[in-house]
Amino acid sequence: MDFLAGGSIETESGEVLAVPVFEDRTWGPGAGWVADRLGPWLDEFLDGQGFSGKLGEVVAVPTAERLSFRTLLLVGVGTDVDDEVLRKAAGWLGRSATKAVDVATTLHQIDLDGAVAAVVEGFLLGQYRFDTYKSAGEPSTTERLRFLAPGDEAASVAAGDAATVAAAIAMARDLINEPAIGKAPEVLATKAVEMGRSLGVDVDVLEPADIEREHLGGLMGVAMGAHNPARLVRLSYEPEDPKAFLALVGKGIVFDSGGLSLKSPDNMETMKTDMSGAAAVFAAMQAIAALGIPVRVLGITPLTENMPGGGALRPGDVIRPRNGKTVEVLNTDAEGRLVLADGLSLAAEAEPDLIVDLATLTGACKVALGYKIGGLWSNDEDAAFKVKAAAARAGERFWQMPLPDDYRTKLDSQIADMKNIGDRWGGAIYAALFLKEFVADVPWVHLDIAGPARWPDEEHYQSKGGSGFGVRTLVELAKELAEG
Ligand code: BES
Ligand code: ZN
Ligand code: ZN
DSSP states (O other), X not given: OEEEEOOOTTTOXXXXXXXXXXXXXXXXXXXXXXXXHHOTHHHHHHHHHTOOOOTTOEEEEEOTTSSSEEEEEEEEEESSOOHHHHHHHHHHHHHHTTTOSEEEEOGGGSSOTTHHHHHXXXXXXXXXXXXXXXXXXXXXXXXXXXXXXXXXXXXXXXXXXXXXXXXXXXXXHHHHHSOXXXXXXXXXHHHHHHHHHHHTOEEEEEOHHHHHHTTOHHHHHHHTTOSSOOEEEEEEEOOSSOSOEEEEEEOEEEEEOOTTSOOOHHHHTTGGGGGHHHHXXXXXXXXXXXXXXXXXXXXXXXXXXXXXXXXXXXTTEEEOOTTSOOEEESOTTOOHHHHHHHHHHHHHHTOOSEEEEEEOOOHHHHHHHOSSEEEEEESOHHHHHHHHHHXXXXXXXXXXXXXXXXXXXXXOOSSSSEESOOOSTTHHHHHHHHHHTTSTTSOEEEEEOTTTTEESSOBTTBOSEEOOTTHHHHHHHHHHHHTO
16 A cells, blocks of 8 residues: 655545544544535534544545545544544544545544554554455455645655554464464464565574474473474564664464363364464564664564374373473463473573563453453563553553462472463463563563454454454564664
8 A cells, every 4th residue: 555645635636535523523633624615514414324523433424526535534533532542543444445545534633643653554454354265355445545734754654664564463463364274383484484584584493303402392292282293483683783682482372272171162263363472473573674673683483283183292291391390281271381481491591681472371361351451471670661661652452460479389280390280260370470480580571462362353453353462562662672
């Protein structure tokens, strides 16, 4: 899609014009001018449509040649507009405009620092569809988004950067929405290699023999029951003169059947999305490299299926992840923490300034926070603060959860250094306490995205299915670290 800035609502013409309206039909930038042109019947028409300007409302108004645009879309933005509200409004607009080739808007004239970026991200993500397997897909036909305003260079740059982030999120969504049959670890690793090649990111793929040689006993253990062999992908982005060194670790379970601790059919239905953490790491690396953010980034994604094949790990088996601590696996469905154990050890050995892991780790986190908010744990308050600040700027919601030392005893095992489950109550906390054992003293933030990685409905800029949640936070975090 092309983004153009310039011109004005008075002089331009075209197919669709989209202008913002605040709650109680308070005209936003451009809407007042449009209302004057259309005359008093507009209010009657909007009464009939029940349009008041709430966020989520978009109404098409026939212009009957009173405007030089064929269709007018009034986009509700509600009352307290911030970047995330604008992103959502633009998402609703994107959904309403998928059949238009040319869309001109004044949404970005709402006075906010990141307005252009929010509109571009929301619009593009709102138009996202996963139709790979639809015989008759209906892809969006929008080719141009025009920002009606005195055009300035900065707006075009902001639009381009935001489109880069949106494209990375769409890539993550495609990977997450892809059925497990089409994304064996080997296939995902190959995609990572191709992505790396086009962006100057060095990608190194560990195959089963390498995984064994590197003592990645957590990943090896989980992969035992799977037909498709595991991979571990290591991506390094090393810009000149980096301002910081960030390590990202993503859970990459391409399908979680639960293993021998088999899930119920209902709970298994969406488990192709259990690699959303890995997808977010790939996408963040893609965006960070494409934007040229001066931060060194190491991405680590252990990739495997969790299956109950004949060779599968049995409840009660003991495995030895890379750092040498032995783990009694009492529930093979708590597999994410086992593969992350190795990923986190590799990350910690590289001695980064900060490790962030993302994982669809526990149903308990989804129970606690619902599907719109991720859980955040950290061994370092400064690190937690930085990630929370980045998330707030990105418009993604995380809630910090405790990491209580005295809960650790529940992970004690009778026969090994620890077991892989704690207690049912506070299950997400035990998962986090388990991970903490593998990061040594490196500042670390754990993001449990079991809820928001998958959106249950079509809503604003989210589509039903993989959301790409976490990508924007990681990109913002890299920008923040670059600024020192
Ligand atoms: N992948 C699941 C967690 C999950 C559940 C993600 C629902 C998204 C939606 C994870 O591997 C898992 O099964 N965790 C278990 C842990 C338990 C056995 C300690 C869980 O949450 O039930
Ligand atoms: Zn599981
Ligand atoms: Zn899982």
